[in-house]
Amino acid sequence: MTSWRSRTAPLLFVLAASLALGPVASAASPGGDPDPLVPGVAGGGRAEYPMDTPDQVLPPLHDVEGGVPxxxxxxxxxxxxEYLPRSAVGAACTVRAGIHQRRVERLLGLPVDGKQSAADCRAIRAFQVKExxxxxxxxxxxxxxARAELLAARKNLDPARRCPVKTYAVACVDLxxxxxxxxxGKKVTYAVVNMRSGRPGYATRTGWHTVYWRHKDHWSSIYDTPMPYAQFFSGGQAFHAVYGxxxxxxxxxxxxxxxxxxxxxxxxxLRKGDRVYIWGKRPGS
Known part of the structure; x- marks a missing residue:
C-alpha cells in the first residue's frame, strides 16, 4: 500500500508551484473577470490539497474500507x-460593489440596490471589523x-420553512x-453551518436523497483527492471535508x-440510511 505522503507528492508539488507564483494563482472571479478575486491578505485562501472534488457521477467503489488514513x-x-478584486487590495474602503452586494445589503439592513455607496462601505466594514x-x-x-447568512440563520433558521419536519433525521441543505x-422532528440535532455546493456545470442535485455509504478516510481513486469524513448521498456527491x-x-x-x-x-x-433534502440554487451557478 502506498503511503499518503507518496500519494500526495504530486499535489504538494503543484501547491509549491502555486506558492511560487504568488496571488495570481489564488482564485479567479466567476465569468473570467479581468480583475479577478484574490485573498485580501497575503498567504490567505490557500489549501493543502485541491479544494474541489469532481463529481464522480457514479458511486465510488466499496472495496476500499481499509487503506491509509x-x-x-x-x-x-x-x-x-475575504476575497477582493485585485485592484482593491490595499484600499481603505472599496468603491466597487461586491459579488454579494445585494445579499449583504439585505442581511445588514441596508438599502438594497446592489450599488456600493460610501454609507454601504462604512456599514459593511463595521460588520467585518466586528466579525x-x-x-x-x-x-x-x-x-x-457567508458569515452574515450564518448569523441570520442562527436567529431564524428556516424562515421559508423549506426543511421538511419528519420523525426521522433529515440533513437539510439550503443551496x-x-x-x-x-x-x-422539531429538534435540531446538528446546528446550522456554512457549506459550499456545486459551481456552474457541477450542480449539487436537489430533492430527496439517502446516505447510502460512509467512509471516514475516503480517497477518490479516480481523482487521487482526499475526501475526509465522506458521506455519499447521490452517486459521487457526498458531504465531506476540504483542506482549505x-x-x-x-x-x-x-x-x-x-x-x-x-x-x-x-x-x-448522520448514519447510513438517513435522509437528505436539498433545495435552491447556489448564487451564480
Whole structure:
C-alpha cells in the first residue's frame, strides 16, 4: 500500500508551484473577470490539497474500507480572509460593489440596490471589523456574505420553512444560502453551518436523497483527492471535508463541502440510511 505522503507528492508539488507564483494563482472571479478575486491578505485562501472534488457521477467503489488514513490538516485554515478584486487590495474602503452586494445589503439592513455607496462601505466594514473578517475594506465578498447568512440563520433558521419536519433525521441543505443543518422532528440535532455546493456545470442535485455509504478516510481513486469524513448521498456527491477555505468565489464540483471540524461533527450525527433534502440554487451557478 502506498503511503499518503507518496500519494500526495504530486499535489504538494503543484501547491509549491502555486506558492511560487504568488496571488495570481489564488482564485479567479466567476465569468473570467479581468480583475479577478484574490485573498485580501497575503498567504490567505490557500489549501493543502485541491479544494474541489469532481463529481464522480457514479458511486465510488466499496472495496476500499481499509487503506491509509486520510491525514488531518496540519494547521487550521483562516476562514475569515475575504476575497477582493485585485485592484482593491490595499484600499481603505472599496468603491466597487461586491459579488454579494445585494445579499449583504439585505442581511445588514441596508438599502438594497446592489450599488456600493460610501454609507454601504462604512456599514459593511463595521460588520467585518466586528466579525474579525480581514481585510475590513467594505467589500461584500463570499466570506462576508457567508458569515452574515450564518448569523441570520442562527436567529431564524428556516424562515421559508423549506426543511421538511419528519420523525426521522433529515440533513437539510439550503443551496440559496449555502447552509446546512440536521433536524429530527422539531429538534435540531446538528446546528446550522456554512457549506459550499456545486459551481456552474457541477450542480449539487436537489430533492430527496439517502446516505447510502460512509467512509471516514475516503480517497477518490479516480481523482487521487482526499475526501475526509465522506458521506455519499447521490452517486459521487457526498458531504465531506476540504483542506482549505470554504467561502470562496467558486463552488465545489457537486459535493457538499464542509470545514474539517464541521465534517467531523457531522460524521457523528448522520448514519447510513438517513435522509437528505436539498433545495435552491447556489448564487451564480
Amino acid at each position: 486520510v491525514p488531518e490538516p496540519e494547521e487550521e485554515v483562516d476562514e475569515l480572509v 474579525k473578517i480581514k481585510p475590513a475594506v467594505g467589500y461584500a465578498g463570499p466570506v462576508t456574505w 440559496d444560502r449555502q447552509l446546512m443543518w440536521v433536524r429530527k 477555505q470554504l467561502a470562496t468565489p467558486g463552488g465545489s464540483r457537486g459535493c457538499v463541502n464542509l470545514s474539517n471540524g464541521n465534517a467531523r461533527k457531522l460524521w457523528d450525527v
